[in-house]
Amino acid sequence: MNNEKSNKLIIALSIAIPIAVAVLFGVKIDGYDFTFLPPIYATINGLTAVLLVLAVLAIKNGKRKLHENIMKTCLLFSALFLGMYVIYHMTSDSTSYAGDYRTTYLIILISHIILSIAVIPLVLFTFVRALNGNFEKHRKLAKITFPIWLYVAVTGVLVYWMISPFY
Numbered sequence: 001m002n003n004e005k006s007n008k009l010i011i012a013l014s015i016a017i018p019i020a021v022a023v024l025f026g027v028k029i030d031g032y033d034f035t036f037l038p039p040i041y042a043t044i045n046g047l048t049a050v051l052l053v054l055a056v057l058a059i060k061n062g063k064r065k066l067h068e069n070i071m072k073t074c075l076l077f078s079a080l081f082l083g084m085y086v087i088y089h090m091t092s093d094s095t096s097y098a099g100d101y102r103t104t105y106l107i108i109l110i111s112h113i114i115l116s117i118a119v120i121p122l123v124l125f126t127f128v129r130a131l132n133g134n135f136e137k138h139r140k141l142a143k144i145t146f147p148i149w150l151y152v153a154v155t156g157v158l159v160y161w162m163i164s165p166f167y
Contacts, residue, residue: 006128014121017082024086037088038167041081042160048077049153056146068130074149075127081156095166105162112155119148 055070097105122145129138 003132006132007125010121010124010128013124017120018117021082021086025089027090029091032091034084034088034091035167037084038160038164041084041088042157044077044081044084045153045156045160048074048081049150049157051077052146052150052153071127071130075123078123095163097163098166099162101162105159108155108162109159112152112159115148116152116156119145119152123149 051070051074055067055074058064058070059067097109099105122141126138126141126145129135129141
């Protein structure tokens with residue numbers, strides 16, 4: 001796929017995914033129990049965070065194929081997380097945080113949500129640059145993408161950990 005087509009596709013996905021998630025949050029399907037999903041998708045977030053760090057270590061040690069495989073796993077984990085997250089929220093009532101650290105929780109949650117939207121095009125553009133062999137641009141963008149994606153993965157675990165007593 002050429003750059004123009006891939007850029008348009010990435011922009012379309014970067015807009016469509018958050019809109020689809022927002023719309024699906026308004027859809028409620030009764031009769032299904034997916035309350036077991038939050039610890040699973042929180043674990044996937046945690047594994048993604050670990051794998052992101054391992055991917056950086058792999059590339060710094062010249063292990064390009066290992067780096068590539070780890071990053072593909074991170075993409076797969078992110079897609080699995082998103083699917084499970086949407087399924088859970090379409091079939092379960094929302095849970096409110098009722099702890100003593102509500103302001104801290106909300107700061108973490110809001111920053112997590114905003115950056116999870118922002119990281120979509122960053123991840124996709126970074127990935128496509130590597131696929132196209134444009135490693136100089138890939139490296140430059142990866143230096144921005146990595147800390148944001150890592151923050152989203154880690155705060156996903158923190159959000160779960162903080163809200164889990166209130167399920």
